[in-house]
Amino acid sequence: MEKVTRRLAKYIVATGYDDLPVAVIHEAERAFVNWIGCALGGAREPSVDISVAFHNKFSGPRDATVIGRHERLDIFRAAFANGLASSVHSFNDTHFSTVTHPTSPVAAALFALAEYRPISGRDFLTALLLGNEIQCRVASMIAAAPANCHIGISTVGVTGVIGAAVAVGKALRLDAQHMAWAIGIAANQAAGLREAHATMSSHFTPGHSARSGLEAALLAEAGYECAETMLEGEKGYANVFSENPQFHVSTEDLGTRFEAVSVSYKPYPCGFVIHPVIDACLALSTEDGVTPAQIARLDLTCNPMLTALTDRVHPTNRRNALVSFQHWAAVALAEGAAGIPQGGDDRLTDKVIAALRTRITTTCDTRIGREAVIARITLNDGRTIEHYVRDCVGSIGRPMTDNELSVKFQSQAQTLLPEVAADNLMARCWDIAAVDNVGDIAPTLVVA
């Protein structure tokens, strides 16, 4: 068995901004922009309302900002809230092979820390990248084939806490021993069950990971000891959470191959299998100028997973709508948009959209990939228009561009901020490397 914990700790401690390739740093910038946008977009969901009101009662020193809100909380409670809010639309980034979502816990912990102890933009990006990298590697160790992780274990829960501890520990400039303790204290709190999915407690997990990882690193800094073999030990993390842990995956090619760059971003706040349908319907609406009144029917030739997972003609709330291809097809056709507003209650009850939802048929075909769809629309005048989407936006074959990430950011930021403020904020986020102290951005994220 390799000394995984110590090897990772030494690598983290030894790696600085200048050791990271430009493309890798840029991925950290993309992850940060996407995360800030998602935190703004989720800031007013019921699970955030309830938990922020709760944390507001029990908060310690109010050093940190809850993004997109007016409450200030102690750094742990703010980390929780921002980790939660950034996940609440399932709009956060995804590491496909392990289904962990690295940036929510990592950035939430790090951003709260930056309001307590100044962190330069470069140090922030370095810490964020290393947190994401180690989180993805540890996730691969326990959850990517041939490692076998129980389906009930929330990957973002059990690995996010380690990513957060690594990022915060890096920002605190811990030495290797204290970094190993930080990883260990984080592993000792690793938790999360997928049985909670489709409830408020699904989003609890990335928030909880953020605060627990933040505390782990600060406790280690304060001298709270842990074993230095927590990841690889016989009674440790990998052996508990995986039936076939791939220890070598966690450490091989450290510093030359970066797992954190193979992270995907979602352009739409709903189940990924719906995304190619949305791509096609947006093209029909915005490129072909199709309007609801013209539409006789929409016929989809799709992967069977589309109907297996998301066949809900009339969703009744945002949670149902997250898994209704009919709703997202209809709303994308009607509005030429598929952002957070399009999953709102007013859209669910809109008569034009509801009528469109009933005019969709599907033909399943296993030759069509999950990232693909053939969408053929028939207009009332008998004309037909067909779109074939092979690689939907956000898939591995067609990653989101920086510009698309900017559009996504604005779609969320402008639900809370005036356009000019949102523009200025986004520019600062893209240029985070030049910021003296990342905590200085926080006041621009307060919304009354």
Added chain:
Amino acid sequence: MEKVTRRLAKYIVATGYDDLPVAVIHEAERAFVNWIGCALGGAREPSVDISVAFHNKFSGPRDATVIGRHERLDIFRAAFANGLASSVHSFNDTHFSTVTHPTSPVAAALFALAEYRPISGRDFLTALLLGNEIQCRVASMIAAAPANCHIGISTVGVTGVIGAAVAVGKALRLDAQHMAWAIGIAANQAAGLREAHATMSSHFTPGHSARSGLEAALLAEAGYECAETMLEGEKGYANVFSENPQFHVSTEDLGTRFEAVSVSYKPYPCGFVIHPVIDACLALSTEDGVTPAQIARLDLTCNPMLTALTDRVHPTNRRNALVSFQHWAAVALAEGAAGIPQGGDDRLTDKVIAALRTRITTTCDTRIGREAVIARITLNDGRTIEHYVRDCVGSIGRPMTDNELSVKFQSQAQTLLPEVAADNLMARCWDIAAVDNVGDIAPTLVVA
């Protein structure tokens, strides 16, 4: 698959003080007295010093007492500190078949709550008993044979959080749906790895369970939703933490058979296999009046586990001393006592005790049980005295009496409190059923 979570929730909600047999309530009283004593005894250990200083910096409203100290913390941080301190000498109670330690997380969460929302003595005992009961049952479901739980999973970690949530939820008078959510939010935070043993992070686990369970119940009360199938679901708790979960064990004979009464208390703060040796040496010292100057040698006929686990002639710190039979034999002979002071650094370096440690021989014999020993002492004048201990104090064959629990309490309380104050405190703890608000006891636990 049974609906474990809902069945347990309904049972907890439906059960009141008057539904519990007198002997069962008395076990809750014993657990409480033992827990308060352990929290006092552990209040000044390094892991408590470091973590309380840490939590003092970040605390919210200082509603709660850290037992045996002067700091006040918010209820979550106090629950953490008291859960930690009560475990730090491994002196807390043990449910043998699962090796969980029910009262540390349960009482720590509940006692902190009682300083925030008044809880009568009867309601406190009811909640404590139900928390312990459900914790032991859930532990049996996942960890008692034939259930198979990975050796690396800390039982007190993953089950203590549920016990704490149940106890707090009961005290909050949650209805069955909110109780099910509380259990679910707790299960979603269930964590702890045995790889951390023999470090400060071993004791972290019961503290973390206490605060997480406390939060789970309060969040559920505030309307934060969770799945109601978290314990039994396909992607839930039992299936993740056990390879062969025994679902029926969690619910069978609810209300007629009580798992929480089969909890053991340790009379001495050290490894259990050393306990029969201590029993014998205390008898030699206190009954036979043997003094160190008289002793030529001590010959032990013992179970092989005694030497396999605890053969350390000259321990160098309290952690080593926890697993040194020579030290505890010597100090028990020299002082007629085997409490927390007897594991202290001054005793480890004491010349008389050190000399005695070298005059002990062992003969291993598998016919001697782990709870047993034959101790034969030879005095300098040639006389020999022999004691046979069959069932050491605290074993299933010889549970600690109430009076012995009182002596244990005093041995810890008097390290911090004057004798009269310790006496008064103990009397109030034994009579907790008559107290109007358990939180009113807290001021007597403050030590400057």
